[in-house]
Amino acid sequence: MSKRTTAAAEAAAAGGRPRNPAIEDAIIDSTRELLATKGYSAMTIGDIVADAGTTRPTLYRRWPNKYALALDALRYGLRKQREAYQPLNLDRLSPREAMVEAVRRLDPRYHNPRAMTLHGNFMAEAERVPHLLAQMRELGNQPRCQELTDVLTELQQRGAVRTDVDIDMVVTLCFGSYFADFNRYGGDVPADFAERVVATLWPALATE
Template sequence: MEKAVLRATVERLVSDGYSRMTIGDIAADAGVTRPTVYRRWSNKHDLVVDALDFNFQEERERHPVGPLEELPPVEALRQALRHASPFGPTGRGLTVIGNVLSEAERTPGLIELVREHALEPRQKPLIDTLRRLAAQGVLREGVDAELVADMMIGSYYASYMRQGERDPELGDRVVEMAWRLMGIEG
């Protein structure tokens, strides 16, 4: 029952956004009653926090990034960037992020939850890969791993806003360009 409610909550967050989703709709989608939901969660915010945390944990378990250290540098960077994609493994990540951003002023805890449980774990392998490549002398000296990661991940947002759709080849093109700009030897 709990997993059904948590999954229904994420689905409603994607389809309706935080402000329009209701406990009644979530309960109906999960096949339970509103009192059943309220026995476990006292309000919508607490339910959404648990649902997002559950969803992000499931994503990490289903789609681990793998051992990037064993890959050639360019492929490691490609895999790390694919893992960091704001679309996430389900393709709905950007919608969740957009809905959370639209609620940032009214419900500030949501953005912190997404940052801590979704964005940072997705970005960490990319930043770690960039740091490892820099430490190995593969990258030009002085490359700021966090800034480069932000730029690479930011390209997904910019491309989506410009084109209005997901570009499945974008990550590979970004890595190719970054490879040249960072002076990576290869």
């Protein structure tokens, strides 16, 4: 059964009953898909409820407006992405392996192949809806980059990374490499991409 059929059935059965998570999931899924394919400004509440197989009153009982729904859809996707990661244990990895794993986790496409399109759409809205891109930075980009910052800082403290390294710039270069790769080649990121990024940078970072 499709998400639209499921959501419609749940909505019909729900009536005055407590909220049904299946309906909310269908609305969030539809919003995420439409944000990537149509963009925030072009996406309408009508599009969302039609795709999710539900109704406007059902949606508005949960979210006051399109912006609040878009933020919840963004938070949902980012939370699922973070939950997909295994804990990063530096004691079980060599310094270079730890950096490779942290760089791999910078990829916006991890667990969401449409993430680059979503980023592009949010950047395109920077003039019309600046808070949307700000939320992407706060909820997605900064936490993702912070993990690499923390890893490199810890490696510095352990003596594996030089103390004069500009960690913030290294993180920016690593994060930006994924966008550069997508803009140059498109498609999925190569399996060895993080290793190649670190192989290029590591000689300038390592103490030995």
